Amino acid sequence: MRYMATYDLMETLRNTNQWLGATAAAMGSYPATALVPNPFFQLMSAWGEVTERSFERMVAKPDWGILSVVGEDGRDHVVQVEKRVERPFGDLIKFNVAGRAEMKRRILLVAPMSGHYATLLRSTVASLLPDADVYITDWHNARDIPVSKGKFDIEDYTLYLVDFMRYLGPDINVVAVCQPAPLTLAATAYLAELDPEAQPQTLTLIGGPIDPDAAATDVTDFGRRVTMGQLEGLALQRVGFKYKGAGRKVYPGLMQLAGFMSMNAETHSKAFSTQILRVAKDEASDSDKHNRFYDEYLAVMDMTAEFYLSTVERVFKNGEIAKNDFIVDGHKVDIGAITDVAVKTVEGTKDDITAPGQCIAALDLLTGLPADKKASHVEDGAGHYGIFAGKSWRNNIRPLVLDFIDQNAGRHDRQAAKTRAKRDAARKAKLKVVKAAGK
Template identity: 40%
Template sequence: MYYQLYELNHAALQPYRALADATRLFFENPLNPISQSSYGRSIAALMELFERTTRRYDKPAFNLPETIVGGRKTAVTEEIVWEKPFCNLLHFRRDLPEGRAADPKILLVAPLSGHYATLLRGTVETLLPHAEIYITDWVDARMVPLGEGRFDLDDYIDYLIEMFHVLGENTHVVAVCQPSVPVLAAVAMMEKGGDQFAPSSMTLMGGPIDTRINPTAVNKMAAEKDIDWFRDHVVMPVPWPHPGVMRPVYPGFLQLSGFMSMNLDRHIAAHKDFFFHLVKEDGDSAEKHREFYDEYLAVMDMTAEFYLQTVETVFIRHDLPRGKMKHRGNTVDLSAIRNVALLTVEGENDDISGVGQTEAAQKLCVNIPAQKRMHYLQPRVGHYGVFNGSRFRNEIAPRIVDFIRANDKSAEKAQASSPKRARKS
C-alpha cells in the first residue's frame, strides 16, 4: 500500500513540478528585468529546489567517453558483453593500438544496495588507464516482469560465476561494499570445484564480511530485528504501471529514506546552501550540488528475496564467518581458497562497514599464502571515500593496481616465455 501511495503522491505533484519549472524559467529569462534582482533569483532558486526535491531521478549515465592510456587520450566505448534479466555486464572498451601488450582484466562488482552502478563512476574512471574494466550494471527490479522469475543471493553468486566464465582466465575481481560476501562465496565455490576460471585476485573494499566486529548503527539495527520484521515492514509489491508490477521488492525510496536519515542534518544544510548559491549566482557550487544529488537520489528497487536472504545471511546469522553459509545447499568453504590472491581495503571512518569487518576475510581464508594477501586501512576516509574521491585516486587505487599487476598471470607467462639473454663467455 505504501508503494502505491508513494506513486500516487508522485503523480499528484507532477503538475506542480511543471508549474515550478515554468516559473523558474520565467524568472531566469534574461529578457525579464526581475531576473537580475535578488527577488527574481530567490524565486527561481526556490522553484528549482522544489522541483528537484519532488522529482524521481532516473538512472545516470557513466559519461566516460575517453581516458588517458600511456600519456595519450584514448576513446572509450560502452558495450554490453553479457546480459541476464537482472544484470548486464558492461565493458568499457578502450580504443588501443594493435599489438599493445594487454592490460589486466578487472571485473568491478557494483553494490546491489539501492544505488545504480554509476555510483562507481569515479572508480571506473580511475582504473580505466590501467586495465580493461567490466562492471556489473544491475537492473532495477521494478523494471523486470514477474515472468522473468526470482533473483536471490544464490542467483547473485551464479551470475558472478557465469561472468568469470565469460571473461575467461586471469580475471581480477574488485568488490565494493555489499558484493564482498557473494564474491568471496563465488570464489570459494569455484576453488572448491577446481574451476579454471576462478579469478587471479580479489579485492574486497568496505565489505560486511563479519558484521559482529565493530558493529555500526546499520549493523545494530539489523541485529535487533528478526527477518519477519523486515518482511512485514519493508517488502512491498511493485505498483502499476511499472513492468515489474506485483513483483515483491524492497523499494528504492525506502532505501533512500534510510540513507538520508543517517545524516539528515547534513542533507538539509546542503539544500539550504544550494538555495543561497543560486541566489548569489555561485554557479560552480550549485553545479557540484546538482551532480552529487543527481547520483545520490537516483535509486533502484531490489527483489525481496535477495534483500531478505542477504539480511538474514550476512547481518542476522553471520553465516559466512561462522562457516555455515550455503550456496544451492552446498557449504561455502573459505579454506578451499588457495590460489586466488586477496586484498582487503577499509576506511578509518567508515560508518557502514566498521573497521575490521572486511579484514576478517584475511583470517577466514586460512590457506591463501602470505605473499598473496594484503590489507590496507585508509586514514581519514568514510565509506564513500573507500572507492571514490581524491584519497581513493591518490592512495588506494595505486595499491589496487600494483596488487593486481603483482598477481597477474599473463605477466608471469610473458616473463617466463621471454627469451633468456645469452651469457657472455
Template identity: 40%
Template sequence: MFYQLYELNHAALAPYRAFADIMRMVYANPFNPISQTPWGRTMAASLEMFERTTRRYGKPSFDLKETVIGDRKVAVREEIVWSRPFCNLLHFARNVPSGHVPDPRILVVAPMSGHYATLLRGTVEALLPSADIYITDWMDARMVPMTEGTFDFDDYVDYIIEMLRFLGPDTHVIAVCQPSVPVLAAAAVMEAENDPFSPSSMTLMGGPIDTRINPTAVNQLAKERSLEWFADNVIMNVPWPQPGFMRPVYPGFLQLSGFMSMNLDRHVIAHKEFFMHLVKNDGEPAEKHRDFYDEYLAVMDLTAEFYLQTVEQVFIKHALPKGELVHRGKLVDPAAIRNVALLTVEGENDDISGVGQTQAAQTICVNIPDNMRMHYLQPDVGHYGVFNGSRFRREIAPRIVNFVREHARTGKPAVKRVIKGGKSS
C-alpha cells in the same frame, strides 16, 4: 499499499513540478531583467529546490568517453557483452595504442543495495588508464517482469561465477561494499571445484564480511529486528503500470530514506548551501551539488528474496564468518581458496561497514599464502571515500592496480562473444 501511495503522490505533484520548472526558467532567463536581481535569483532558487526535491531521478549514465593511457588520450566505448534478466555486464572498451602491453582484466562488482552501478563511475574512471574494466550493471527490479522469475542470493553468486567464466582466465575481481560476501562465496565455490576460471585476485572494499566487528547503525538495526519484521515492514509489491507489476521488492526509496537519515544534518546543510549558491549566482559549487545528488538520489528496487536472504545470512546469522553459508545446498568453505590473492580495503571513518568487518576476510581465508594477501586501511575517509574521491584516486586505486599486476597469472585475451539470455552469438 504504501508503495502505491508513494507513486500516486509523485503523480499528483507532476503538474506542480512542471509549472515550477517553467517558472524557474522564466526567472533564470538572462533576457529577463529580474533574473539579475537578488529577488529574481531567490525565486529561481526556490523553484529549483521544489522541482529537485519532488522529482524521480532516473538511471544516470557513466558518460566515460575517454581515458589516458601513458601520455595519450584514447576513446572509450561502453558495450554490453553479457546479459541476464537481472544484470548486464558492461565493458569499457578502450582504443588502446598499437603495441601497448595488455593491461589486467578487472571485473568490478557493483553493489546491489539501492543505487545504480553508476555510483562507481569514479572507481571505473580511476582504474581505466591501467586496466581493462568490466562492471556489473544490476537491473532495477521494478523493471523486470514477473515472467523472468526470481533472483536470490544463490542467483547472485551464480551470476558472478558465470561472468568470471565468460571473461576467461586471469581475470581479477573487485567487490565494492555489499557484494563482498557473494564474491568471496563465488571464489570459494570455484576454488572448491578447481575451476580454471577462478579469479587471479579478489579485492574486497568496505564490505560486510563479519558485521559482528565494530557494528554500525546499519548492523544494529538488523540485530534488533527479526527477519519477519523486515518482511512485514519493508517488502512491497511493485505498483501498476511498471513492467515488474506485483513483484515483491525492497523499494529503493526506502533504502535512500535510511541512508539519508543516518546523516540528515549533513544533507540539510548541503541543500541550504546549494540554495545560497544559487542566490549568489555561484555556479561551480551549485553544479557540483547537482552532480552529486543526481547520482545519490537515483535509486533502484531490489527483489524481496535477495534482500531478505542478505539480511538474514549477512547481518543476522553472520553465516559466512561462522562457516555456515550455503550455496545451492552446499556449504561454502572459504578455506578452499588457495590460489586467489586477497586485498581488503577499509576506510577509517566508515559508518556503513565498520573497521575490521572487511579485514575479517583475511582471517576466514586461512589457506591463502601470506605473500598473496594484503590489507589497507585508508585514513580520514568514510564509506564513500573507500571507492571514490581524491584519496581513492591518489592512494587506493594505485595500490589496487599494483596488487592486481603483482598477482596476475599467465592468461588469455578476453572473450569477444556476446551472451544474452543464456545463448551465445
C-alpha cells in the same frame, strides 16, 4: 505496505513534488516578479529548480558519462559500453577503449546492489580505465523485470558472479565494493571447490561486511533490532502498474533513499539549503559539485524482496559468511578452499557503513591461503565513499590496488590461454554449424 497501491502512492508523492518544484520555478521566474524589491520570488524559483531536479533524478538511471580516455600514445580514445553477458537481473559490461590494444591488467568491478545503480562507481571506472581493461556488473532495477523472470536472491547473485568470472577467465582481477564483498568471496570459494581452473587471479574486497559483528555501526544495529517479520511487513511493496515488473515484490529504492538520507539528515539539509541560496544568487551551475553528487546519490533502484530479505537474514543476522556456513544452490561453500587467489582487503577508519574490522575478517576465513597471498590496508581518515571513489581512493588506495594486481600477475596466464583457446574453438564450431544450416 505489501501492496501495489502503496507503491503507486509513493510514486505519486514523488511525482507531485517534482511538479510542485517545476511550478514554483516557473512562477518565481516570471519577468514581472523583478518589479518586486524582495528576494522572495528568487528564493521560490531557486527552491523549485532544486526540488524539481532532485525528485526527477529519483527515477532516472544515470549515464556512465565516460566518453574518452587518454592512452599511452597521448591520444584521446573513445570509450564505448558493450554488454558481454546479458541476464534478466544484471549484465556484465565492458568499457571498450577504441583503438587501444588489450591491456595486461583486466579488472572486474563488482558493483553493489544496495539501492543505487552501478554508475555509483563511475569515478572508480574512470580512474582505472587508463591502466586496465575494465568490466563491471550492471545490475537491473527490479521494477523493470517482469515477474515471469523468476526470483533473485543472494544465492542467485553469487551464481551470477560465478558465471561472470568463468566468462572472463582466470587472469581476471576482481574488485568488490561494499555490499557484494561477502558474496564475491563466496563465489570465489565456490569456484575454488567446483571449478578451480576458473578462479580469478586476485580478489580485492573494499569496505564489505564480511563479518558485520566485528564492529558495530548504525547498519548492523538496525539489522539486530528489526525482526524479519517487521521488515517484510513494513519495508516491502509490490511494483505498481506503471512498470514492467508490476506485481513483483520489492524493497523500493525510494525507501532505501529515505533511510540513507535519515542517517545524515543534518548534512543533507544543509547541502540543499546551501544549494538553494546558490541558485538564487545565480552562483550554481548544471554540473557543480552539489549536482554531480546528488544526481547520482538520488538515483535509486528497487531490489527484489528476496534479495533484500536474504541479505539481512543470512549475511547480517545469521552471519553465514562470517561463520563459513554459506550454502549456494545446495552446496556448502568452504572459504578455506581458496588456496590460489591473492586476496586484499581495504577499509577506512571513518567508514560509518562498514566499520574497520568487518572487511579484514575475510583474511581469517582464508585458512588455506598462504600468508604471502594476503594483504590489507586501512586508510586513515577515509569514509565509506572515499575508499572507492574519493580523494583517498585516487591518491592512495588505487595505486595500492594496482600494485597488488601487478605483484600477483602472470600466475594464471597459462590457464587463461587454455580457457580462451577452448572458447574460441567452441565459437568457431558454432559458426560452422550456423553456416551449414544456412546452406
